[in-house]
Amino acid sequence: MQAIIVVLDIGKTNVKLCALDAMTGTLLESLRRGNDVVMAEPYPQADIEGIWQWYCEGVRQLAGRYQVRFLTCTTHGATAVCLAGDRLALPVLDYESPLCEQTDADYNLVRPEYGQTLSPALGCGLNLGRQLFWLSQSRPDDFARVDTILMYPQYWGWRLSGVAASEMTSLGCHTDLWQPQQQRYSSLVERMGWSELFPPLQKAGAVLGPVLPQLARELGLPADCQVINGIHDSNASLVPYLQQVEAPFTVISTGTWTVMAGVGAPLQELKEQDDMLANVSAFGDPVPCIRFMGGREWELLREADDCDLADLQQVLDQGVFALPSFSSQGGPFRDRQGTVIGPGESLNAREQTALAALYCALVTDYCLSRLQSRGDIFVEGSFARNAVYLSVLQSLRPEQAVRASDDSTGTTQGAAQLIVGCDWAGAALAPAVELPDMPGLADYCERWLALLNEQGC
Structure with a gap:
């Protein structure tokens, strides 16, 4: 039977289960489900049991067709x-x-302080430390029983192997819990007495151990199937490029979030007010980042499933502008209310979708300038298939080559490539997006920036 790696890929909007050839990294099969929030007492919560049952059924099906050698997340x-x-x-x-x-x-x-963690103050529960603090204060009796805190990828590894571990990419993802430059926990962890609650650190890609024997029997897995320590998704997207591209370069990981990781960008230029942060790579290095909720905003603005440059030209000619932000969850414009200026009602569905792509490209360009991005730009995920977004971005940054990944499993591939022995060559780098002829785009962008300045951005 063909040997495979099974990767559980949990995004904020969707969950995927992917089977990759263990020798080549080729995607063989992929299952998908939505990732809905469970609205229940005592508060809105992740549907971990629903995901687990779906995952087990998917693995059981794959185990009937392949030899499952590794499980990761x-x-x-x-x-x-x-x-x-x-x-x-x-x-x-x-x-x-x-x-x-x-x-x-x-x-x-x-x-x-921001200078210690390079983690900006964010709303809701986007700072994990804020979540844990609220839980400790609002439900003190329940929190007093906590003896282990697992980051999300490590929870699934523990459930499969019984081995509890911590890992830096998730700990270093705007949590307030980690000092990326010192590679240790922040003062918050010691101050709150949480140090003993976090299991020992293990690297992403490390072997946690064999799958639990009872689970192996239930799912039809080989007894020696190995469970691998997982990784934060944006950092997984970065792995293939870190292994084959020299700095400086930028990877844009797109999905619900649009996360720009500037490898080789200056850490000292990070600004908390712009929602800039240092993520931590799979190899422990701090990576300057900036992000906004691009996928969510695109969904809110679009009306059709597709659009092209002709639709975009209509937006430019009619002078319709979308100004940030259409999500309050992160990004340099998170405190501003989004608005559409100009004859937006005149746009048809495809033109409205072109406006959405144009808006996301303009915000991406703004963020890349804040990041001081240099070198090639690699776009992963949903926007890698958005021709209008890519064309606008290339036009805005002609001094940098914008390259769209044709691999829809960037996070999955990155997680799998960390497994020792799975050293297949990364996918060939895509050619740069062709620089399109879009009359009026330069003037439009100048006007867009002027409107931002008029709003005090």
């Missing part, structure tokens, strides 16, 4: 699981819930 950030023994001490809070903000006044007294 990549997930979105800002999520942790609090255990008491082998059970949940508390439901897993949805990070978009504003409940965490109830204790902000007290949290800000213990929160580390």
Whole structure:
């Protein structure tokens, strides 16, 4: 039977289960489901049991067709699981819930300074430290029972192997819990007495151990199937490029979030007010980043499934402008209310979708300038298939080559490539996007920036 790696890929909007050839990294099969928030007491929560049941059924199906050699995981950030023994001490809070903000006044007294963590102050539960603090204050009896805190990828590794571990890419993802330049926990962890709750650190890609024997029998897995320590999803997207491209370069990981990682960009230029941060790569290095909720905003603005440059030209000619922000969850414009200026009602569905792509490209360009991005730009994920977004971005940054990945499994591939022995060559780098002829785009962009300045951005 063909040997495979199975990767559980949990995004904020969708969950994927991917089977990759263990020798070549080729994607063989992919299953998908939505990732809906469970609206239940005592607060909105992640559907971990629904994901688990779906995952087990998917693995069982794959195990009937392939030899499953490795199981690994990549997930979105800002999520942790609090255990008491082998059970949940508390439901897993949805990070978009504003409940965490109830204790902000007290949290800000213990929160580390930005210079220590390079983690900006964010709303809702996007700072994981804020989540944990709110849980400790709002549900003190339940939190007192917590003996282990697992980052989200490590929870799934523990559930499969029984081995509890911590890992730096998730700990270093705007959590307030980690010092990326010193590679150690922040003062918040010691101040709150949480140090003993985090298991020993293991690298992303490390072998946690064989799958639990009973689970192997239930799912039809080989007894020697190995469980691999997982990784934060944006950092997984970065792995293939770190292994084959020399700095400086930028990777734009797109999905619900648009995350720009500037490898070789200056850490000292990070600005908290712009929602800039240092993520931590799979190899432990701080990576300057900036992001906004591009996928979410595109969904809110679009009306059709597709558009082209002719639709974009209509937007430019009619002078319709979308100004940020259409999401309050992160980004340099998170405190501003989005608006459309000009005859927006005159746009048809495809033109409205072109406006959405244009808007996302303009915000991306703004963020790249803040990041001081240099070198090639690699676009991963959903926007890598958006021709209008790519064309506008290339036009705005003609001194940099914009390259769209044709691999729809960038996070999956990155997670799998960390497994020792799976050293297949990365995918060939895509050619640069052709520089299109779009009359009026330069003047439009100048006007867009002027409108931002008029609003005080």
